[in-house]
Amino acid sequence: MSAVTTGATGTAGRVRQRHTEVVDVHLILLRGREVLLARRSGTGYADGLLHAPSGHLEDGEDVRAGMIREAAEEIGIELAPHEVEAVVVMQHRSPAGAPRIGWFFAARLAAGAEPVNREPDKCSGIGWYPLDDLPQDMVAYCRAGLAAYRAGVRFLTHLHEGGDTIAYDAAGPDRAVPLAPPAVSGSPS
Numbered sequence: 001m002s003a004v005t006t007g008a009t010g011t012a013g014r015v016r017q018r019h020t021e022v023v024d025v026h027l028i029l030l031r032g033r034e035v036l037l038a039r040r041s042g043t044g045y046a047d048g049l050l051h052a053p054s055g056h057l058e059d060g061e062d063v064r065a066g067m068i069r070e071a072a073e074e075i076g077i078e079l080a081p082h083e084v085e086a087v088v089v090m091q092h093r094s095p096a097g098a099p100r101i102g103w104f105f106a107a108r109l110a111a112g113a114e115p116v117n118r119e120p121d122k123c124s125g126i127g128w129y130p131l132d133d134l135p136q137d138m139v140a141y142c143r144a145g146l147a148a149y150r151a152g153v154r155f156l157t158h159l160h161e162g163g164d165t166i167a168y169d170a171a172g173p174d175r176a177v178p179l180a181p182p183a184v185s186g187s188p189s
């Protein structure tokens, strides 16, 4: 059996470009019914907006290891593998960007642990916000990811169209499209 390579010629002689996507990971760190959010600053993407602690997967990294690495790098929280649970997978796209695969992991703040802003050059501050009453000044897809988590929706797309804003806009179109019924009805514990 021959290997299929990017740019392989299809049966009709058409060159099929294999699609690739960046993978990013997002932490839903919970303290009771509050979630930790970080205000982006000086990064060139979504600056001024609240976002979950997050980052890009590195080459060869598994998604859970990437989440654990980002949590330590960005907020100084050391998580064991059994402490993080994959809760939402979302294909998302910025208004001017390419689609990405975003994984969201939930974790509970351990007793005695205290997150700190480890990347003040990229983040102007971190804080706790009510999961049931999320702030408006957020990255829209991230807010949709948290709302999906609350609703028990595990899989969704959130694909902006040109002209949308990266920021959540309560009056704008809702780009969240669930791909399966909620796994659990009601709020997660």
Ligand SMILES: Nc1nc2c([nH]c(=O)n2[C@H]2C[C@H](O)[C@@H](COP(=O)(O)OP(=O)(O)OP(=O)(O)O)O2)c(=O)[nH]1
Pocket (backbone or CB within 6 Å): 024, 025, 026, 043, 045, 054, 055, 056, 057, 094, 097, 100, 122
């Ligand atoms: N930097 C960047 N992040 C984006 C874009 N679109 C988009 O959804 N994101 C998301 C993915 C991640 O959740 C988050 C990026 O976090 P980050 O800038 O802290 O990434 P990182 O820690 O991996 O750092 P780096 O790879 O950029 O050096 O924002 C984009 O165009 N640029």
